[in-house]
Amino acid sequence: xxxxxxxxxxxxxxxxxxxxxxxxxxxxxxxxxxxxxxxxxxxxxxxxxxxxxxxxxxxxxxxxxxxxxxxxxxxxxxxxxxxxxxxxxxxxxxxxxxxxxxxxxxxxxxxxxxxxxxxxxxxxxxxxxxxxxxxxxxxxxxxxxxxxxxxxxxxxxxxxxxxxxxxxxxxxxxxxxxxxxxxxxxxxxxxxxxxxxxxxxxxxxxxxxxxxxxxxxxxxxxxxxxxxxxxxxxxxxxxxxxxxxxxxxxxxxxxxxxxxxxxxxxxxxxxxxxxxxxxxxxxxxxxxxxxxxxxxxxx
Ligand code: HPA
Numbered sequence: 001x002x003x004x005x006x007x008x009x010x011x012x013x014x015x016x017x018x019x020x021x022x023x024x025x026x027x028x029x030x031x032x033x034x035x036x037x038x039x040x041x042x043x044x045x046x047x048x049x050x051x052x053x054x055x056x057x058x059x060x061x062x063x064x065x066x067x068x069x070x071x072x073x074x075x076x077x078x079x080x081x082x083x084x085x086x087x088x089x090x091x092x093x094x095x096x097x098x099x100x101x102x103x104x105x106x107x108x109x110x111x112x113x114x115x116x117x118x119x120x121x122x123x124x125x126x127x128x129x130x131x132x133x134x135x136x137x138x139x140x141x142x143x144x145x146x147x148x149x150x151x152x153x154x155x156x157x158x159x160x161x162x163x164x165x166x167x168x169x170x171x172x173x174x175x176x177x178x179x180x181x182x183x184x185x186x187x188x189x190x191x192x193x194x195x196x197x198x199x200x201x202x203x204x205x206x207x208x209x210x211x212x213x214x215x216x217x218x219x220x221x222x223x224x225x226x227x228x229x230x231x232x233x234x235x236x237x238x239x240x241x242x243x244x245x246x247x248x249x250x251x252x253x254x255x256x257x258x259x260x261x262x263x264x265x266x267x268x269x270x271x272x273x274x275x276x277x278x279x280x281x282x283x284x285x286x287x288x289x290x291x292x293x294x295x296x297x298x299x
Contacts, residue, residue, distance in 0.1 A: 027115040028170045030076050034119065035126045037074045042067045044091040046100035048293055049121065049129035049249075051240065053136035055256055055278025055285060057103060062290050065092040071104070078106040078116040095294040100124050107235055108162065109214035118164040118243035122173065125247045131188065131296060132244045134253035135289065137278040138234035139216070139261035139269075141226050142206060147260060148281045149204050150288060151232050152192050153184055153253035157209040157225075158238045165246055174246035183245045187299065188252035188292075195291035201284050206231025208255055210238035219263025233261055250299075254288065256281045 024032065044066055052059050060068075071077045071087035080087050087104030102124075108117050121132060140149065169176040196203035209225055211217060213235035217225070225233055232255045244251050258277040259269060267273075278285075 024172070025168050025170050027119070027167070028172060031119055031122050031126065034074050034077055034123050038069060038089070038123065038127060041069050041073075042091055044098065044100070045128035046091065046098045046124065047129065048094075048097055048099045048131045048133055048296055049124035050099055050101045050133045050289070050293070051105055051121070051135060051237075052101060052103055053105075053236065053256065053278070054258065054275055055137055055282040056135055056289070059286055059289065060090045060101060060103060062286055063090055063092040063094055063099065063101060065090055067091045078112050078119060080104050080106045080110065094290055095297065097293050097297045099293065100127060100129060105236065107214075108212055108239065109235060114162045114164045114239060115167070118239055121240045121244050122247065125244065125249055130250060131299070132240070132249045132251045133289070133293065134237050134240060134251065135285070136208075136234050136237045136253070136255050137258040137274055138208060138232040138255035139222075139259055140231070140257040140264070141209075141222055141233050141261050142204070142231040143226075143264070145204060145231070145257050145260065147257060147277050149257040150196075150201065150281065150285060151204040151206050151208075151255045151257055152189060153208045153237070153255060154189070154205050155184060155207050156238045156241060157207060157228060157230055158242060161210040161212055161239055164239045164243045174248065178246045180242075180245065183241050183251055185250040185252055188250055188296070191295045191299070192252060192254065192288070192292045195295060196288055199287055199291055201288050203288070204231070204257070208232045208234065208237060208253070210234060210236060216269045217262050222261040222263050225261075232257060252292075254285070256285050
């Protein structure tokens, strides 16, 4: 059945002026408006979109920067409230590869609608990025992991986080029922494994689960996750991967294991400790990111 404007408005309960102007879903209208604003500042076309997690905030130092755009100048763009997540897009080159890098991301636990949480990833795809490189700090659930390990994400568990595709499907972005059997691209995984091997960086591999946070998990929840086959747990990444997969991006991801998850050590978890551990692992994390992205020039 054809969707009429009236039906869209009734489904989403949004203000008619937004739908009327573009004839689109409000989340899509907002996305297009953000894209238009960025395009007023730069015509840079990135190949790889990089989302920087905790500990990687100063990764911009590895980039030959062309231009930077503060999120705050993009009307409607979600701006993080978490200390250490100050936000801007950095456009430039890692070696010969054109990249856009997100310094700072918003998390669902900050109270943003899930469509806002995934808006930045969608925007980077509209700006031209074909590859999405997700990074985060995560708690190690696998008992063989240590704080400071890097883990390449092989697959994820999304059932504890809201699905960003709930609601009217934005047909312009992708299909209603996207396949999820290979979210993390095999070829990109090979690139990362090769980069790690060539640079003697020890690399774990595994399944990442996103929970909403902001509270850390309980020991019982960690035991449950381990039983489900989860290797690392965090509060980001999966919803972004779902939105990017919907749009047909090639996706890869690395978690920095900043701590062993709740109940695995005697110590209580604090945000500061997670941040400190992520900072300590940062040199290897940055090296692996740079060496992997360099190899993506050939893809
Ligand atoms: N749990 C959830 N998110 C996290 C953790 C954790 O232990 N460490 C870093 N981010």
